[in-house]
Amino acid sequence: MNTDMRVVKRSLMSWGTGLDFTGRHSVGGASVVVVEDADHVGELLASDLVRSDSVVLVPAGGADIHEPVCRTFSYEGSLTEPGVEMSIGDDFYLEIQDHATSQYMSLLGPTLIRIVGGEDFATYLDDADAARTSGTFREFATHPAVQFADQSALGAGPGDDGPALRLFVARDGHISTSPGGLSLGTLGTPFDSVRAEWGRVNALATQPCSVCLGSVLDDEVRSSGLGERPWLGRYLLALGALRELRARTIEGAQVSGFGTRLLAGLPLPDDGAGTADRTGTAWPFLLWAGDDAYLIDPLPRRTLKLERRTAEVVDALLTFGAVEPATAHVPRAELLQVFDALVDNGVTLALDQETSLDPSGLVVATQG
C-alpha cells in the first residue's frame, strides 16, 4: 500500500469514527474534510476550514483543482448513505451500513457502521446490553473489517473528536462533523465560529457528543441511553479488542467483565461490588479463547499474551484494582509473583495500595 493510500485510510477512519488516527495536530482548520458536492471544493479550499496538512475527500467528476492548499483525493459513491459503497481508485472500497440491519447482511469488506436513526440507536443499546450481561457480542460488530461511526456520541467520550479533527460539507453547504450531525455553519463560516458553535452545543448537553448525531437522533433519547450505561466506552473498546483478536484468526474470545470472568468467583462490574473495570476507558482488558489469554491495553494499544493461570491472577488484579481485595481469590504470594513476572516482561501495573476499588491509580505500560 502506497503512502497516499495509507494517509487516506487513516484519514477516513478518523473522519468516520471520530477517533484520531491521523497523528496530525496542526492548529486551525480540520484534519479531514469530506465534501458531498464537488462544486463546494473551491470555496472550501479557499477557507480557513482546511490547513496545509488537511486531507480533503472530494466526489469524482468535479473541476480540476489547481495548486490545492492541502492534499485532496477523489472518491466515487457515497460516504453517507447506508447500503452504498464508496471507492478511491481501484484499490480502496468502504461500505456504509446502518447498525440495525447489519446483523442480517454479509460483510463484503471494510465497513463503517452508522447510526442513521432511532432504530439503529435502540439496536446499538440492545446489543451493548446483551454483551454486558451475557458476554454475547454481535458477530458483525466484532468483525475486523468493521468500524463504528461517530463513537464520541455512542459512549466513547469526547476524546479528540470535533471540528479540528473532522468536518463534513453537505450538499446544501451546511457544515458539521458528520453526515448525521447538527449544522455548525455553512461554507463561509470561519473555522473558529464553527468550533465555537460545536463547543456551545456540547456545553448544553449532558452527554458527549451532542453534535455528530444531532440531526438523526433525539438528543434526550441519546443522552438517556448513555446515562443509563456509563460503561459504553468499555463496550466500544471491547469490540475493538475482539476485532484485533479476530484479525489474528482468534475466534470466540470472551471478555472479562462482560457477562463473565476468567477466574470463577470474581464479581462482575454491575453486581454492585464496585469493581475497578466498571467504566474506565483507560483500564486494560483481559480476553481469553481456549487456553490462551490476552491482556490488551487500549491506550496505547498493546497486547500481551498470557498463560491461563497468569491470566486468572491478572483477572483478579484488574477486577479489584488493588492487591488486598484480590487476596480473597488468589494467594498473595501468587499475586505478587504475577505482578513481578509482568514487570519482567515490561508490564507495570501500578495498583491502588489502598483497599478501595478506585482504579485511578492504575497505570499500565506494556512492552512494544
Place this chain on the structure above:
Amino acid sequence: MLRGRAGDLLESLGPRARVHRMYDGEGARMYHDISLRDSHEVREVVRLVRSRPGPVLDLAAGSGRLTIPLLAAGLQVTALESSASMLVLLGERLAQLPERLVVRCTVVQADMSDFLLAALFDSVVLATTSVSLLDAEGRAGLFRCVERHLAPGGQLILSTVDIPSVDRITDTDVPVVGESGQQYRVLEHFDPATSVRSVTLHPALETVPTDTIVDLSTSEVQVLPPDQLVAELAEHGFATRLEQESQLGESHRHVMLVAERAGPVS
C-alpha cells in the same frame, strides 16, 4: 418424483426416507435452518426499499428472511405467506424481536397469486427467486394482485435465476450448514430440455444415526429466465429495469429486477 442423485438417494434409503415439500412441516424447518444463514439479496432489497420509505409487502415471506431486516430498517412490513408451517416459524422469529419492531409487522396467510388486502404499498418484494414457484397462470394472477396493491410510484422488486449455458442434464450435490450447526446436502437436478429444476435438501447422512428416518425436503420449479419474466411484466403494464446480476455457482445467473407501472395509473 425425485430425479437424479435425489432419486438414487431415495431408492437407497428405502423405508428410512421420508419426503416432504420444501415449505411444509419438516421441510419448512430444514429450509428455515439454512435460510437463517443466507444473507443473499438482503443488502440490495433493503437499499431499494429504503428509496420508497412507505409500507412494504413481502410476498412469499417464508420465515422472514427479508421481513426481519426490513423491520429492522424501520419499515412497516406486511408479510404474506401461504405455508402454515413457515408462518409458525416466522411467528417464532417475531416473538424474539423487540416490541418496537413487531408492532410494525402484519402477517397474512394468503396465496401470492390471489390475494386482496386493504392497503397500498410503496414496495412489493418477491425475493429468493420465488416467482418461479408459480406457473404462467399463477404469475398472471400475481401481477394483477401487485398492480392492485401498488401505491402510485410504487415498485415491485423481484428476483429470478437462469441457467443459460447448460446444454445437458446437471446433477449437483453441495454441502450447506444451517444456523443450528446441522450439516445438510443440497441436491439439484436440472434438465435443460424441460427447464425443470429440482432441489432436494436433506441432513448429511453422516449426521443421521443409522436405522433412523432421513428427511428429504424437495421442490420442483420451472426455471424462469429474466427475459421471459420481463416480457410477462410488460404484458401487465410494468416497465422493468435490471437492478443487479450475479453468478451463483458455476452455472446459475441470479437477476434482481425492479418493475414499475409503465403509464399513468388508471
